[in-house]
Amino acid sequence: MTKGLPATGDQRRSQLLRGVLDLCLLSLIAERPRYGFEFVEALADNGLDLVSEGSIYPLLARLERERLISSYRAPSASGGAPRKYYRLTEAGRAELTSGRAVWHAFSGRVGRILTDTGPTGGSAP
Amino acid sequence: MTDRRTMTNQQVLAVCRSNWEYRGIDDGSVREMLDELSAHLEDAVAAGRTPQDVVGDDVKEFAASWARARAPFPRRLLRTAxxxxxxxxxxxxxxxxxxxxxxxxxxxxxxxxxxxxxxxxxxxxxxxxxxxxxxxxxxxxxxxxxxxxxxxxxxxxxxxxxxxxxxxxxxxxxxxxxxxxxxxxxxxxxxxxx
Known part of the structure; x- marks a missing residue:
């Protein structure tokens, strides 16, 4: 549900990302288990910058409560103190598959509407 | 309400700890969340970013949203009471x-x-x-x-x-x-x- 029109492109991007961030996180975890900072880096590498990086943690907590992901502690690949890694559960895998199908259908429809084909020549009021 | 002061990592962690404790998050979860946030803050600083880039302008709101996602309100209310x-x-x-x-x-x-x-x-x-x-x-x-x-x-x-x-x-x-x-x-x- 939107509250008025987004004022800038950044705000619109931020709203759109908020709508699919959970699927993005599930998809990144499906590639390989990750810890918090790695999610932010992976999103940034794909051109998706978060307004605040920590916003992933409430989302990860919700996904874990819903048993779509589980966590474990392991040393990080770069060395240093152990990190909390997240991995996908079977329920999470199913949710990701379903979410991807919904996204492809939805984005296709939106894309068709947003495709700029120029005026169709209807009568002006 | 935003908090525009520049906060250090330790200040951010201290505010988060207090908020989570008062919002009924159990001790073990508070320690786990602090470890996770602390590691992220260190990584962010090493990458040239500030604590505000991680938690946003309002640390209390960040802490509150994580607490709400971590445990349901009835359970937290019961613990606080x-x-x-x-x-x-x-x-x-x-x-x-x-x-x-x-x-x-x-x-x-x-x-x-x-x-x-x-x-x-x-x-x-x-x-x-x-x-x-x-x-x-x-x-x-x-x-x-x-x-x-x-x-x-x-x-x-x-x-x-x-x-x-x-x-x-x-x-x-x-x-x-x-x-x-x-x-x-x-x-x-x-x-x-x-």
Whole structure:
């Protein structure tokens, strides 16, 4: 549900990302288990910058409560103190598959509407 | 409401810790969340970013949203209520023991003192993190005394009700399982313990 029109492109991007961030996180975890900072880096590498990086943690907590992901502690690949890694559960895998199908259908429809084909020549009021 | 001051990693962690504790997150989860956030803050700083880039402009709102996602509100409310009763139970027990009496007369002064001290302490700790012993005593001395003086000036030192000694264990009981669980959790995560 939107509250008025987004004022800038950044705000619109931020709203759109908020709508699919959970699927993005599930998809990144499906590639390989990750810890918090790695999610932010992976999103940034794909051109998706978060307004605040920590916003992933409430989302990860919700996904874990819903048993779509589980966590474990392991040393990080770069060395240093152990990190909390997240991995996908079977329920999470199913949710990701379903979410991807919904996204492809939805984005296709939106894309068709947003495709700029120029005026169709209807009568002006 | 935003907090535009530039905060250090330690300040951010202190505010988050206080917020999570007051919002009923158990000790073990608080430690886990602090570890995770601390590691992220260090990585962010190493990558040239600030703590505000991680938690946003409003640290309290960040902490609150993570707390809401971590545990459902009814469970957190239950824990907070049990811990408040636990603290009140200890206060009653301590004052009865100090005065060597089996009942505690609660006056307007007592309510004013503890209500103001609690309000100032909670408000401060939610914004800045833990007060520490020195500042807590200062709050009790300054704010608490002011509240007592004001209540006496307004209405005198009236007695409200009497609490029997057995009220102390009754109030301690709901918080006891949480306190025991936290002590066990601390022992498990203590250095040198497997």
């Amino acid at each position: 049990a811990m408040v009763c636990f603290v009140i139970g200890w206060l009653i027990l301590a004052t009865c023991l100090l005065r060597w009496t089996t009942e505690r007369v609660v006056s307007v002064d007592d309510v004013a003192f503890w209500a103001v001290v609690a309000a100032v302490t909670v408000a401060w700790e939610l914004r800045r993190g833990s007060l520490g012993l020195g500042r807590s005593l200062a709050v009790a001395l300054v704010a608490g005394s002011a509240a007592v003086l004001l209540s006496r000036w307004l209405g005198g030192d009236g007695e409200l009700f009497t609490l029997p000694l057995w009220a102390a264990p009754a109030l301690l009981l709901p918080g006891l399982p949480y306190a025991v669980a936290e002590m066990r959790g601390r022992k498990r995560t203590a250095p040198g313990v497997d």
